[in-house]
Amino acid sequence: MFDCFAAVQKAIQFKWYDFHAFDEKEYNDLKHFDNGDINVIVPNEVIAFSSPISPHLNITNETSYNKPEILVPQFKKLKINTIFRFNEKLYDENVLTQNGIQFFDMYFDDGQAPPADIVRKFADHAKQAKRGFGFHCK
DSSP states (O other): OHHHHHHHHHHHHTTSOOTTTOOHHHHHHHHSGGGTOEEEEETTTEEEEOOOOOGGGOOOOOSOOOOHHHHHHHHHHTTEEEEEEOSOOOSOTHHHHTTTOEEEEOOOOTTSOOOHHHHHHHHHHHHHOSSEEEEEOO
16 A cells, blocks of 8 residues: 555656646546547556557457547547557557557567566667657557
């Protein structure tokens, strides 16, 4: 419990969280599946989201899933220009790259810790991101 409170204190200290400025409606809209199932980790810098799925790849029988096309406007609004994919290919990344979003594929087995080389590559690319970055696994 102490670590959780310490993390909140750091977030406030770095101005990543402001209780009075927190927009509950935006938070609830972003976490909605049709809006990308996005969680803002650091405002205008880091987001996490569910892996999109391209319908034309016929990967799933589900009718409700996160499509990469809906993410582009959300990324631009959130000042995200770099995306890291840590899971198997479930969508065509060209949807992102054709819209000026830098893309890195860094697959590792789901449920496992990433290998050291992937951690190093991720850290190097994240530091060089011109604006914010986002990442997802399954």
